[in-house]
Each structure stands twice: as structure tokens, then as C-alpha cells.
Amino acid sequence: MSLSGQVLSRLLPQWHDAIWQLCEHTYLQQPSFYVDQQDNHQLNVNLLLLAQCLDNADIELSQAQWHSLIDAISNWDKQVLKPYRQARRQAKKQLGKPQYQQMLTVELTLEHQCQRLITLQLDKLLTPDEHEQLREFSINTNQLDQAKHLAKSQHNLQAYLACYQLAAEDLTR
Template structure:
């Protein structure tokens, strides 16, 4: 029997819409605190939906995403940033597109994991739990809290 997936690509569409409103904050937390943007957006969106993960689940997701960041995305991002002044606008855009493709792979990994995890319904503190893993208070990302 095949179970229906609770989390679909629609989750990332909602996250990407939220990202467009808070791009600079997300990138700042990524650059300054090494928090993956996909995880930030995911935590914020799960909070909006009232879907909770626990601390150990967040720790597992952080470890999995960090492996991708350390091996592939981080080095590629640094290469892209170093090459920026040596590339035409089209070449730079192509590098950004490759990086986005790798980010989508991480999103797919996260969707797969989320569909395997038990979640709780009701008030959720995902963003707070995620930030706590990096020693940060919710205030640093308060703008990411949905004000529906």
C-alpha cells in the first residue's frame, strides 16, 4: 500500500514566496550564522501550518543538509562568488542556475525526510527550535514569523 505524501512540492512554492519577502534576512543568516535558507523557510512554513517537529528531528535535518552544504553547495557558492567579477552576466546567471538546481535537490531530500517523520499538529515552534540549534534567539529571525 502506497501512502499519500503529506508534504509536496507545494510546500516549497509557499517557502519560495515567503523568501521573496525576506531574502536579505535569509541570506544574512546563511552567511553570518551558517543556517541553511531552506531550513529557515521550512521552519517558518511549518509553523504557519501548525505542523511541529521536535528537536531531534531538526538536528537530523540539519546534519543531512549540512552534508550537502559542505560537500557541494558551499564550495560551489564560494566559487561562484569568487568568479563573479570574471564572468559575463550570462555566465554568472548560469552559475546561479546550477546552484539553484542543487538547492532544489536539497529541497527534495527534505520533502522525502519530512514524509517519513511523525509530526504534531497544533502550535509549532519550529523556527525557535531551529535557531536554538545555532545558539540564536527567535528575535534574530522574527520577520520570518508569518503574520497571517
């Protein structure tokens, strides 16, 4: 890990890694669903997964807070992540499997940077009690629990989707 990576990891809240691991586990249950939402509705998969995770943790963000999360990653998304993803998809037919896998690995690294940006902004939005609630949720919830746990509400999912004038019913299964 680079020195800047070490400094950044000390700045990230304690729940950072565990929450994104839960999100990754959720993603791996239905990857095509999440990619479809990304492609069909221009949703950010990391934010969509985070909305579901926060619903499971019973932490509610307002639509304005969701807008601030979107704003926090907007430049990274538009200038780095989306152009790279498009280039990877276009290069798929011209590359051998090892080269294409390398491109996927780089894209995953870019996604992790997006998660860091989200985490830094979310850290500013949460109250101390919500920080503690999310920390306890991330410690006490393993990946199997997360998959089985049905959120009591879809408040965050609905608030995030409303930023794009979408409703949960608009998501394609």
C-alpha cells in the first residue's frame, strides 16, 4: 500500500471495509441485475448497493444526502470510470482473455476508488450514533446474514432512485 493509501485508510471510518464486503457479496448474488441497472438507468452500482445495505442497517439518508453522495463521485464517474468501462467493453473482442482480465482488474481498482470517495462523503453525513450503528451492523452481520436479511424499509433505495426520477418498480429483474 502506498503512503497516500495508508493515510487514506486511516481517514476512513472503521466500518468501511466490512460494509463494502457486504455490498460485494450482495452484488455477486445477481451481478447481471446490477450491471443492467447501470446500463439501463445510468445508476452507480456502488451507490445502489450502499442504499440496500443502509436499508438493512436501518440508517436513513435524505434525498439531499443521496445527491451529495452522487456529487462526491460525479467527476470520478464521468471522467475516469465510465470512459474506462466503455473502452474495456469496446476492446473486449480485440483482446485475448489475459489482457481483457487485466482491464477488468484495473476497472475493479477504479471502482474501489469510487467506494473510497463515497465513504469519505458518507462519513461527513452520518451522525455519531449512525456511525456507531453502521459499525455494529458491519461487525455483527456476516455475508450470509446480509443475503437473508430483508430490509424493514426501502427508504434509501427509494431516495437514491428518486434522484434519477426512478422508483423501485422501474428496476429490471
